[in-house]
Amino acid sequence: xxxxxxxxxxxxxxxxxxxxxxxxxxxxxxxxxxxxxxxxxxxxxxxxxxxxxxxxxxxxxxxxxxxxxxxxxxxxxxxxxxxxxxxxxxxxxxxxxxxxxxxxxxxxxxxxxxxxxxxxxxxxxxxxxxxxxxxxxxxxxxxxxxxxxxxxxxxxxxxxxxxxxxxxxxxxx
Amino acid sequence: xxxxxxxxxxxxxxxxxxxxxxxxxxxxxxxxxxxxxxxxxxxxxxxxxxxxxxxxxxxxxxxxxxxxxxxxxxxxxxxxxxxxxxxxxxxxxxxxxxxxxxxxxxxxxxxxxxxxxxxxxxxxxxxxxxxxxxxxxxxxxxxxxxxxxxxxxxxxxxxxxxxxxxxxxxxxx
DNA sequence: TGATATTATTTTAAGTATAAAATAAATTGG
DNA sequence: CCAATTTATTTTATACTTAAAATAATATCA
Numbered sequence: 001x002x003x004x005x006x007x008x009x010x011x012x013x014x015x016x017x018x019x020x021x022x023x024x025x026x027x028x029x030x031x032x033x034x035x036x037x038x039x040x041x042x043x044x045x046x047x048x049x050x051x052x053x054x055x056x057x058x059x060x061x062x063x064x065x066x067x068x069x070x071x072x073x074x075x076x077x078x079x080x081x082x083x084x085x086x087x088x089x090x091x092x093x094x095x096x097x098x099x100x101x102x103x104x105x106x107x108x109x110x111x112x113x114x115x116x117x118x119x120x121x122x123x124x125x126x127x128x129x130x131x132x133x134x135x136x137x138x139x140x141x142x143x144x145x146x147x148x149x150x151x152x153x154x155x156x157x158x159x160x161x162x163x164x165x166x167x168x169x170x171x172x173x
Numbered sequence: 174x175x176x177x178x179x180x181x182x183x184x185x186x187x188x189x190x191x192x193x194x195x196x197x198x199x200x201x202x203x204x205x206x207x208x209x210x211x212x213x214x215x216x217x218x219x220x221x222x223x224x225x226x227x228x229x230x231x232x233x234x235x236x237x238x239x240x241x242x243x244x245x246x247x248x249x250x251x252x253x254x255x256x257x258x259x260x261x262x263x264x265x266x267x268x269x270x271x272x273x274x275x276x277x278x279x280x281x282x283x284x285x286x287x288x289x290x291x292x293x294x295x296x297x298x299x300x301x302x303x304x305x306x307x308x309x310x311x312x313x314x315x316x317x318x319x320x321x322x323x324x325x326x327x328x329x330x331x332x333x334x335x336x337x338x339x340x341x342x343x344x345x346x
Numbered sequence: 347t348g349a350t351a352t353t354a355t356t357t358t359a360a361g362t363a364t365a366a367a368a369t370a371a372a373t374t375g376g
Numbered sequence: 377c378c379a380a381t382t383t384a385t386t387t388t389a390t391a392c393t394t395a396a397a398a399t400a401a402t403a404t405c406a
Contacts, residue, residue: 010334011250013231016238023319024311025304028211030326035208036253037333038201045338047365055392058186065189072355077184080209085393087356092391109354109401131198133338138197140332145325146196152314152322153203159313160210161183165218165306220395228362245385258363260386265361282371282384 012037038137045133050126055079056098057130059089060115060123063099069114071104098122185210211310218306223299228252229271230303232262233288233296236272242287244277271295 009015013029043054050057062078063070070078076086090113093099098119101111115123138146182188186202216227223230235251236243243251249259263286266272271292274284288296311319 011247012253013235013251015251016235022304022308023316023323024308027311027319027323027326028307030323030330031204031208031211033253034326034330034333035204037330038204040253041333041338043364053364053391062186062189073353074184076355078186078188080185080206080213081392082394083355084357084395088392104354107354107402109399111355131195134201135195135197136336136338137333138200138329139336141325141328143196145328146200148321149325149329150196150200150203152318152325153200153207155314155318156311156322157203157207157210160207160214160310163309163312165214165309216394226361226394246383249385254362255364256385257365257387261362280372280384282369284385 038134041137042130042133046126046130049129050122052126055081055085055089056093057123057126059086059093060098060119061127063113063115064120064123064127067114069102069112071110071112073110075113093119211307214310215303215306219299219303222302223295225299228254228262229266230296230299232259232266233271233292234300236286236288237293237296237300240287242275242285244283244285246283248286266292 012033014026014033017026017029039054046052046054046057058079059075062075066074072083072086072090075090076083079086090099090101094101097116099113100116101113104110104112141149185206187199187206190199190202212227219225219227219230231252232248235248239247245256245259245263248263249256252259263272263274267274270289272286273289274286277283277285314322
């Protein structure tokens with residue numbers, strides 16, 4: 001009847017998971033929903049506007065913040081993915097001429113990955129646009145809400161580190 | 174010197190990304206860090222304790238909450254992954270005898286996926302343990318902090334839906 | 347020293363994920 | 377009714393991701 005369609009809740013992980021579930025579980029599902037939502041948006045936009053992927057952009061971003069380059073292990077830790085994953089990603093980006101490997105002098109096992117000029121240029125083109133996407137997606141939150149969210153997520157992060165299910169080394173925060 | 178090692182900040186996406194970055198970006202990186210952390214923990218625990226994977230568990234969980242089963246499209250929407258992904262996952266789980274496809278009577282294009290008794294049993298074994306992992310990882314937050322976080326993430330979710338970069342249909346919440 | 351352990355990376359195999367094209371069935375509008 | 381469109385799913389090709397094994401180099405310490 002009406003020409004104005006009412007907003008309809010999107011179907012996501014929270015759809016059928018509610019009332020009777022514990023707060024912890026609902027919180028996790030909502031956190032995952034938010035994270036996935038933003039990730040999908042960024043992923044799609046990177047593909048459409050720059051014909052690249054999120055892992056590639058992420059790797060370039062890590063390198064941009066580390067002018068002296070990073071080892072494979074450091075990249076693996078910061079991006080929180082497996083070693084083998086980084087090997088493949090770095091291979092592809094090196095093929096495209098965006099990153100280069102420099103063998104370490106002190107340790108012949110490791111090498112430093114860094115941006116090539118082409119890689120730096122590509123990243124510098126993308127990053128302000130990327131930042132705009134993030135700003136836009138968070139536009140519905142006030143400054144204060146963002147700060148509060150940031151602080152609460154900091155607490156959550158600490159809690160997960162302290163109570164990790166496995167690999168509980170006890171000395172990471 | 175001391176026998177008591179001091180906690181050392183873990184290296185993650187936030188490591189080199191700070192001071193000079195905008196709040197929005199830092200918030201996104203922290204959100205992604207939290208999400209990845211929990212995900213990795215759950216993934217590892219599922220593998221160690223039940224020799225299964227997160228996508229499989231996730232699909233079973235979705236079906237458990239929908240006793241009448243779900244179509245491929247519904248699963249795809251709720252798990253926020255592509256259609257083709259669901260096809261493959263459902264194929265593997267069907268091979269393992271945990272889910273079954275029932276052709277729809279009304280629409281010959283679609284089928285309903287549902288848990289088999291074996292699938293239900295497997296899920297019922299895993300879910301209380303899974304819930305314990307989540308509870309444990311969130312143990313550092315008070316009830317009130319969890320509620321606040323839940324509420325703020327709700328706002329964020331809404332904001333992302335409203336300001337999506339692409340596929341902005343304008344009628345989903 | 348030299349055996350042992352640890353660390354850094356790559357390789358392998360399998361699974362997970364996407365986008366795009368293909369297939370097939372249902373819906374819509376003339 | 378029927379041509380055109382939309383919808384549901386699968387297929388294809390490629391990329392990403394992991395865990396585990398393999399390699400190779402470094403560190404440790406009796």
